[in-house]
Amino acid sequence: MQHVAVALPPGLDTSQPVIATTNLTVTQAWSQDSKQAHLKIGDALVRTIRREASGMPAMGMADLVFAAPSGVRLYVDPPRSLDRINRGEVVGSRIDTVTYVFEKPGAYDLPELKQSWWNLASHEARTETLAGTHVAVAGSLTAAKARTAQDRLNASTLAVITLLVLGALAVVLLISRKSIATSVRRSRDARRASEIWAYKELCHIAPSGDECATYDALRVWLSRMPEAARQASKEDAPLARSTTALASSLFGREGNWSAADGETLKYSVIAFRSETAETPASIQNQALPSLNPPIVAAEANCCIPPRGSPTF
Secondary structure: OOOOOOOOOOOOOOOOOEEEEOOEEEEEEEOOOOOOOOEEOOOEEEEEEEEEEEOEOHHHOOOOOOOOOOOEEEEEOOOEEOOEEEOOEEEEEEEEEEEEEEOOOEEEEEOOEEEEEEEOOOOEEEEEEEOOEEEEEEOOOHHHHHHHHHHHHHHOOHHHHHHHHHHHHHHHHHHHHHHHHHHHHHHHHHHHOOHHHHHHHHHHHHHHOOHHHHHHHHHHHHHOOOHHHHHHHHHOHHHHHHHHHHHHHHHOOOOOOOHHHHHHHHHHHHHHHHHOOOOHHHHHOOOOOOOOOOOOHHHHOOOOOOOOOOOO
């Protein structure tokens, strides 16, 4: 028996996700400048955060903790991975996107984010801070427009009234068409962002023997599963063997992934999903549709050259 002592390095804030690496870069971008934007009720502000760490894949980075003040609805998209190999070393790159939708007028402070990390080269704790932003949201102009319309009606002739009615009907028809198109688009995006869609995509791609496309499809499927099911997948022996073989082939020195290996992975995924009591699909159907649907496996095209040994 071997005794191992584990201690928390001084200066690390464990209330937030921690990364251990020799180099970490964290950046963020907003869809528009909140100080210059004229936001109204129903408008949205998109925040995109990119973390890049040496010596670890993106799947090894913990999820950031997002929060929003009362009156603001929060939509968090599944993360995207853009890993690469730099001089034989895996460089993990993860992109997180969150959308703030403003439901009430007022002034809001969207909180800052912090990423704690341990520098393996200098043996010291560091924290990268992403600044929040202040947002002012104006109220609805419906009441003011209604008063203006009433004044015009009182002073208008029958011909003017007729023109207003026809114009209103045209606006209603235009809004109805736009609403229907938006509903159809959101329904389509919700299906593409669901766990069942990612599951079917993985089962379709795996038998092809394309290890890069299979890795991307597997990563997307795992990211859309609830945490309990994702942890259970690591303990499923047949699925764990297949995912380990895929990672070894993709990141090892000599790739040997084949169509037969893909078939094995496919049936391991099918067996695991059918044996899971609480299926990811049942939980996924309860979630709000994403305003920013993720890039699917077939479209991501982020294949990683074969080096290193990441794990799922």
